[in-house]
Structures are given as C-alpha cells and as structure tokens.
Amino acid sequence: xxxxxxxxxxxxxxxxxxxxxVKSAVxxxxxxxxxxxxxLQRSHETPTRYRLFLQWETLENHTVDFRGSxxxxxxxxxxxxxxxSPPNVExxxxxxxxx
Amino acid sequence: xxxxxxxxxxxxxxxxxxxxxVKSAVxxxxxxxxxxxxxLQRSHETPTRYRLFLQWETLENHTVDFRGSxxxxxxxxxxxxxxxSPPNVExxxxxxxxx
Numbered sequence: 001x002x003x004x005x006x007x008x009x010x011x012x013x014x015x016x017x018x019x020x021x022v023k024s025a026v027x028x029x030x031x032x033x034x035x036x037x038x039x040l041q042r043s044h045e046t047p048t049r050y051r052l053f054l055q056w057e058t059l060e061n062h063t064v065d066f067r068g069s070x071x072x073x074x075x076x077x078x079x080x081x082x083x084x085s086p087p088n089v090e091x092x093x094x095x096x097x098x099x
Numbered sequence: 100x101x102x103x104x105x106x107x108x109x110x111x112x113x114x115x116x117x118x119x120x121v122k123s124a125v126x127x128x129x130x131x132x133x134x135x136x137x138x139l140q141r142s143h144e145t146p147t148r149y150r151l152f153l154q155w156e157t158l159e160n161h162t163v164d165f166r167g168s169x170x171x172x173x174x175x176x177x178x179x180x181x182x183x184s185p186p187n188v189e190x191x192x193x194x195x196x197x198x
Contacts, residue, residue: 003140005150019194026197038197041102044158044190051104051191059143091143092150095118098125098137 001036004054004062007088012048014082021079022052028071029054034061048084059091100135103153103161106187111147113181120178121151127170128153133160147183158190 010018022040029038037055056062109117128137136154155161
C-alpha cells in the first residue's frame with residue numbers, strides 16, 4: 001500500500017469550489033483501480049493549502065492506471081480551475097506505526 | 100483532532116539512525132498530553148525524506164504542551180543529529196473523508 005500526497009494550493013476565494021469539486025470526484029477515485037481511500041486535509045497555517053491523501057495498492061495504480069484514464073481528465077476538469085499552481089505530488093509508505 | 104505533519108529531510112546515510120531514533124521516541128509521544136497517534140512515512144521519490152504524522156487533540160497540545168516539555172528536548176536529542184535541515188512543520192485537519 002502506498003499513499004499519494006497531493007499538495008494543492010488553491011486560489012484565494014476558491015476554497016469552497018475546490019472542496020465541492022473534490023467531493024464530486026469521490027466516485028472517480030472509488031472506481032479507480034487499486035484506490036483504497038481518499039481524505040482531504042486543510043492546512044491550519046495556510047488555509048488555501050490542501051493535501052489530498054489517496055491510498056493506492058501500487059504506485060502504478062496511480063501513476064499509470066489513473067493518470068492514463070479518462071477519469072483523470074475528469075478530475076482535473078472538476079478542480080483544475082481552482083489550482084493556484086501545479087499540485088506537488090509525492091508518494092510515501094509507512095515505515096513505522098508508533099500507536 | 101489535528102494532524103501535525105513534520106517533513107524531515109535526513110542526511111544521506113542517516114536513514115537507519117533516524118528510523119531507530121523515531122522508534123525510541125515513541126514512548127515520549129505516547130505520554131505527551133493529547134497525543135493520539137504516531138506514524139512515520141518515507142518518501143518514494145526522495146528516500147532521505149520522511150514525514151512524521153502525529154495526531155493531537157488540540158493544536159496547543161503540540162505547540163505549547165509538547166514543545167515546552169523536557170520530552171521535546173529528549174526527542175531532538177534522539178533524532179536531531181540526523182536532520183539535514185530544520186523540519187518543516189504544518190498542521191492539517193480533515194475536511195472530507197471520501198472513503
């Protein structure tokens with residue numbers, strides 16, 4: 001299991017539009033091959049900054065299968081106009097769960 | 100509930116030391132007021148980059164109670180020598196859980 005962290009800065013004033021767009025996109029993630037979870041988190045220090053956490057079975061489920069799908073284009077249609085800059089995407093895996 | 104995301108870049112070659120240090124620090128987090136969870140994640144794209152996710156009941160449990168405690172000094176003693184640069188710390192709250 002791998003976690004995609006997409007750090008997304010939205011244009012000031014677009015916060016509600018962006019949150020609604022992500023909500024609309026949930027079915028796209030739900031039906032994406034290998035996608036096992038989605039959570040949207042908002043920064044306390046920079047309220048125009050969000051992090052979308054997506055759980056994938058494999059890295060390629062995100063980078064190949066999803067990015068190559070029509071649903072990726074649909075995702076960008078739903079939220080792309082809110083982006084202040086291109087999202088910063090990184091993948092992480094858990095190396096220790098303390099508790 | 101608030102999540103602290105501490106992005107920590109370690110010096111190349113210090114990965115094992117750092118992971119062992121975080122493991123040793125788990126009891127400090129476990130006894131910290133309001134700390135409800137700890138998970139260490141490692142970047143796929145940049146293997147010297149980690150993110151420590153800590154769950155806190157309130158922001159102040161981290162920024163006031165923990166940072167003002169002797170255990171914070173102890174935490175830094177355990178892992179500070181591994182840091183390539185000062186950690187980048189941000190707090191986030193979940194605004195949507197898709198699934």
